Amino acid sequence: MKLYADRPLRALLQITSDVLAAVWVYLWIRAALSLREILTSLDRPGELMADTGRGFSEHMDSAAEQALKVPLAGESLAAPFTRMSETGDSLTSAGHAFQESVASLSLTLPLFVAAVPLLLVAATWLPARARWVRQAAAVRRTGGMSAEARSRLLALRALASVPPARLAAVHEDPVGAWHADEGGAVRDLAALELRRLGLRRP
Secondary structure, eight states, X not given: OOOSXXXXXXHHHHHHHHHHHHHHHHHHHHHHHHHHHHHHHTHHHHHHHHHHHHHHHHHHHHHHHHHHTSTTTHXXXXXXXXXXXXXXXXXXXXXXXXXXXXXXXXXXXXXXXXHHHHHHHHHTHHHHHHHHHHXXXXXXXXXXXXXXXXXXXXXXXXXXXXXXXXXXXXOSSHHHHHHTTOHHHHHHHHHHHHHHHTOOOO
């Protein structure tokens, strides 16, 4: 599999684009991981809320147990402490809910931050690179053909992919020249295709 062109300028551009794509992916993944760390640190308030509510409930339950020991008025004295214990339970539940929200956000938001730039790379740079690799591989496979057959095939590919202005610079009727198998024009068209891909003759 051929990854880079034979011509230095085209190869340099390809290497540069590959490096830029790799740096782009790395930076966005690092940004997503940093964001996850920041969001995860927001879990602390929820943890404090849950711990505070739990401790408050335990103290109120303990106070209610002591109040129940008072003869005759024990239940009346314990009721306010029991209600305050329920308030502590609510605070604990709120802390747990906050922690769950932070955990969910710390997973989904970094994934979104990383996914959008990665999809952008996958939709632009990756198809272009894959297309060039396929085309270069197709040219390499013509190495086993005769010179005439290879030139005709490459010239045909040039007719389909090279801009018309560049085709007209080779021959006033490039399609007719290809059909008539004019040797010089066919070779020039084949050279155009190789130049477009940045390749030398296989």
